[in-house]
Amino acid sequence: MAEKKFRSVEEATSALVAYARERGLIGEDDITYVTNMLFDALKYQPTGAFIPKVGEARASEHTRKPTLESILSALLDYAVEHELIDGGIASRDLFDTRLMGCVTPRPSEVTREFWKRYDESPKAATDYLYRLALDSDYIRSYRIAKDRKWVTKTPYGKLDITINLSKPEKDPKAIAAALKKKSGDEPYPRCQLCPENVGYAGRLDHPARETIRLIPLTLAGEKWYLQYSPYVYYNEHCIVLSERHVPMKINTTTFVRLLEFIEKFPHYTVGSNADLPIVGGSILTHEHYQGGCYEFAMARADLREKISFAGFDDVEAGIVNWPMSVIRLDAADPARLVTLADKILTAWRRYSDESVGVLAVTDDTPHNTITPIARRRGEGFELDLVLRNNRTTDEYPLGIFHPHQELHHIKKENIGLIEVMGLAVLPARLLGEMNRLKQAILSGEDPSQVREIAAHGPWAHEILKKHPEYAPENVDSIGEAGRDELTAIIEEEIGLVFAQVLEQCAVFADTEDGRAAFGRFIESVR
Ligand SMILES: [Zn+2]
Structure with missing residues (x-):
């Protein structure tokens, strides 16, 4: 196995079954059934000595319980090595979803459980379904965790800003x-x-x-x-x-x-x-x-x-x-x-x-x-x-x-329901651009002259006017704290641009x- 956390595909498969059992995705009676389904997906034929058991996977050499991400990563590497899939991200996503499909309860079971819990309370029902979405990896939480999120205070209250790195x-x-x-x-x-x-x-x-x-x-x-x-x-x-x-x-x-x-x-x-x-x-x-x-x-x-x-x-x-x-x-x-x-x-x-x-x-x-x-x-x-x-x-x-032309460097996509409600979903490209902008400011470069971030130039100049301590002539006196602070300043300015974006979408301006x-x-x- 490329990932040395597991000694064999059998061990990685057992770990996935153990995970599914622990999260309640499958019952005790499903263990053999699900193990065989996974082997089929992996085109793996065990020897007669193999007995599907959750206990074995738990008792393996792991000092810490393997994460779902590491189990799937091991099985995906196995699939690539054995030429079941190519190594691209799209193929890997298709294949690990297929594996997780083997351990996710059937739709009718989920519906039955949802309405059973609804009788207790609507919240109990949605808690159940959301937990299932996370546990089944339908929501890839390790990927969502990479999204950048912050809050910016504006005249309209605190707006939520996210740079989406998962879509x-x-x-x-x-x-x-x-x-x-x-x-x-x-x-x-x-x-x-x-x-x-x-x-x-x-x-x-x-x-x-x-x-x-x-x-x-x-x-x-x-x-x-x-x-x-x-995408959460x-x-x-x-x-x-x-x-x-x-x-x-x-x-x-x-x-x-x-x-x-x-x-x-x-x-x-x-x-x-x-x-x-x-x-x-x-x-x-x-x-x-x-x-x-x-x-x-x-x-x-x-x-x-x-x-x-x-x-x-x-x-x-x-x-x-x-x-x-x-x-x-x-x-x-x-x-x-x-x-x-x-x-x-x-x-x-x-x-x-x-x-x-x-x-x-x-x-x-x-x-x-x-x-x-x-x-x-x-x-x-x-x-x-x-x-x-x-x-x-x-x-x-x-x-x-x-959003008008002058704000397109931050947002030019449709302003849909989520943005209307005050949550900006900003494109992934912004993260790299903001890092480059920060680097440019800290080294006294003119952002308008840096190709990748030239579009942010006029805006960056406004930021420097508001925060003259970051102007090119002062860069030598910016300390460690000042460097960290710059990230917060840029984030705040992005939030303020988002408020302007929403203002431009008003059919009746607040004038x-x-x-x-x-x-x-x-x-x-x-
Ligand atoms: Zn449709």
Whole structure:
């Protein structure tokens, strides 16, 4: 074995079975069965003397229990050595998921256990499913641990920033193109959100999903599913998806489903990406929502202004103190929120105000939509409606209400639901660029003259103006503490750029004109 932690493939396999038994993924009666399945996947034929037993693996020479990562790494090396797979990361990911699929409980068992625990409490049920996602390595926690995360204080509260190192970036144009693809040339499964992914072995261009588990739900009378996101942008990041591969659509039923979901899972928040390109999420082709057990900065933001809607005295409404344009509705009865939200959505879909650049339709193409977010507030129900518009112009080819050119060096991707709620998911390239920027500043180089980070030049100059102690003429006097502090300064500045990104996505800017325009729209709903 390339990894010398195990003497043989038998020992590494037994260690995986022992792990699965210990985490409760398999029962005592499954040990031989699962061992044989793993040997089959590994194309390994033991001799007659071999007896599948968990105890042996535990009693092996390990002074410390091997981690799942080290067990899988040993088995993957074995598979590469024996030419079962090539050594590339995509093949390794496909193969170790196949191995973990052998020790993950069947979907029907998971569903049964989930609802059994739901009777105890909704939290007990989601705790179980999330734990399973971690233990089965569906969520590769050792990879997620590499993501960089920090919090930046802004006028809108503390925003969460993450540099995602476990998922590739997506190009907004490719996302839009995917929506236009004809159904004839669609692969199986049609997308990564289709329920047909459960148990799917994957391909180099599609992840293996032997370990994914979906819980069937009924929302607004239709079959939907709950699953976790393998990327865990925040705690218990879940996805709620339609049984059908149908495009994202924001309408009355969306509000009904979101509110029904938080009625069933009161400890979770859930929201939907908008249904138009540029202001929507990365997958517009399959109706889905995202939620989780996490308090986003947006949920902590209070109202900057109370408003009211005629005939809805039982709904408390206001404009949220948030960089984007958000109407918040609170009520004890979720049905009342649905009725009012629908009224606001209908009004917004056809609303234009040329003075602030909001045009509902150009050349028969609709531009207005909403990013809705639902959560519980005590016993009550709360719905945030974020007004969106995806129009582009020659000046703003990627979108008027989208990060503008001068901020693209930090973020140029779509501002979807998660960002709207105050959590920036920034591209992996930033980590290397920030390290290079730090190095440039500390050696007195002009960042604008360094090819890899030239795009950050104007921004870096602003940072140096705010922190003259890091200016080229002072670099010799920067001590150890100052070097460490520079990382924190750069991170804070990235956080402040994110707040600006969100401000640029506001259809009604937080200016006198913008506020007046927002007021006119509210007036139009009445
Ligand atoms: Zn799909």
